[in-house]
Amino acid sequence: MKTIQLRRYTLVDGEYDAFVDWWKGSMPRVRPAAGFTIEFAYGIPETNEFVWAVSAEGDEEAFVALEQEYLASDARAEVFAGVPQRVAEYNIRFVSEFATTA
Structure with missing residues (x-):
């Protein structure tokens, strides 16, 4: 069994690129070392959103x-x-994983 946390951020205007660079250089190193798995990470530059x-x-x-x-x-x-x-708003929730079929 695993638990998944969805983390949705609205970034401070003008900080998108700096945040993404920092995140890519930091989170894949520290989160797994602490016992976590990063499932995915996506950014939406047009709306200053980052979801992982x-x-x-x-x-x-x-x-x-x-x-x-x-x-x-x-x-x-x-x-x-x-x-x-660099994060103006946090939306962090546990989510349920559902099986998908092809």
Whole structure:
């Protein structure tokens, strides 16, 4: 069993490229090292939106516990050190995965 969290951001005007560059250089390194899997990441430059999903093994309670460890980690603090606030709005929710058929 895995739990998936969908993370939808509206970025600060003018910060899209800087955010994407920072994200690509940071998240694929620190999130997996903390026990997460990045399921996907997509950006919509025209609307300053960035959407990605991260998962972890276990239920929501296990995900939350793992995320608390990650949020308190030195590795996370390092990648956020000196980074200006580039996200104007966060929409973060757990989602259900449905089987698809071809």
